[in-house]
Amino acid sequence: MKMTAPAARPRPAPGEKIRNAMTCDVEDYFQVSAFAPYIDRDSWPTRECRVEANMERILALYEREGVRATFFTLGWIAERYPAMVRRIVEAGHELASHGYGHLRASDQSRAEFDNDIRSAKALLEDIGGQAVVGYRAPSFSIGHGNLWALDALHEAGYKYSSSIYPIAHDHYGMPDAPRFAFYPNGPDGILEVPITTVKMAGRHLPAGGGGYFRLLPYALSRWMMEKVNREDGESALFYFHPWEIDTDQPRPDGLGAKAKFRHYVNIDRMERRLEQLARDFKWDRMDRIFLDKP
Template sequence: MVELAPRPVPAPGQRIRNAMTCDVEDYFQVSAFAPYIDRASWPARECRVEANMDRILGLFERHGVRATFFTLGWIAERYPQVVKRIVAAGHELASHGYGHLRASDQTRAEFANDIRSAKALLEDIGGQAVLGYRAPSFSIGRDNLWALDELLDAGYRYSSSIYPVVHDHYGMPEAPRFAFYPNGTDGLLEIPITTVQLMGRNLPAGGGGYFRLLPYALSRWMMAKVNREDGQPALFYFHPWEVDPGQPRPEGLGAKARFRHYINIDRMERRIESLARDFAWDRMDNIFLNRP
């Protein structure tokens, strides 16, 4: 039975804390590139994630932002220093699975193995419990809700894997817009990416390509509207490759994939700087699990 989670309440005199999140993966691992880039070629490709993470961690340190980093096991295994820097800077380390396989493309047994191996690897390197998970491409929905049970059995406390929007690659528009328990309060907490409701439809308002495509003022207005009118934290996400306009550009990409990946990528870092100034931010676990 679906139950909405209690709304996080800010301390007296404080602004609502919003959740800043980053999906730690490299440019060649995005789902939109899967038809064009063979997974077997990943180890031979130029990796940019370490330098991009240094820029992001520096930006967050300058602005006093604490965030949650949903990190691929594939990245952690090859760049353990990135994981250690995340933890040392006071951020939350969370799981993005091991190899960026969509949950919807895995059997239940394959998914269980993926989330458990990634959790164990991240905890071994980071030295802290991994409580959160985000499925690649928000690939948990009405057809594979069993994945939430597997996450709970594997020791996760929350997921951020169901996006309540209509999209050609993902989405469960009938899902609640704010944090909820899909199977009751003794189950896993699901925390959707932020949307605003206009004319009866949920519109994306929490990052990704939409944030790069839309004017910054509109994105800021939508997140502020959620804080002001819904009284809820906004949940924002982005990727390290989005702050890297100099990344390699693979040949043969389809027009849609190329547009989605590269639109306004040269403006992204400045926009995140603006977000850091315009809103109060914190880690997912601090906001939604009532951690100090």
């Protein structure tokens, strides 16, 4: 990779907070990668979908708190809930792509991946009525073994990706990747914006949401994001999923202990934590922060 840092973004005025990027991966509880060994993909259409109701709560929360966010949305979901997709756009949020059917990029051939990202982009643009320029791979599944995916995204018309997580994890991660936004193939290619980490004891520690946000005390997560704003002078990038606020979601049979713990830990606290997070930081869309889009 010919990694290149983007041009420095303007610093906020004295006393003004740095804008951080709020993002949500719009998928339902039965589509998460950790459940793949337990839930057959063919059963998806027959399962109770809860994403629309959860999204209504999230959009209402953001409206109350004045948050604008980026929603990385599955084509599979958008196809079934087009009115929800239009509500995202009408509320002033950015619509971005999470692929069509939540297939990991690392499990697809170049041709399969190309078809997935192009079909999802076209579908979202048709429903949402706005250009889709951002992409996030399911389970952050772009890494050393499939960096060709970044070229495919650029060729398909995407301007940025948020698909490389610079941590060590049993399901994903590229711990030697840069911590902040960079051009993997030079400034003429796509911009990659990693999920936020903090550097401690020579390691990159996750600080940008997901299960870690539910597991760790809220004060610690807030401190890590504040540290990135204060010491690195960078925008933090936070992510979560609609099912993480849903305590009443169906619980599939036969889940392994690890999958069960990761999925359900502290989901009863998640919505309250999101409300506090919305108040403690200044938030905006990915495109406005990283692409300088007005």
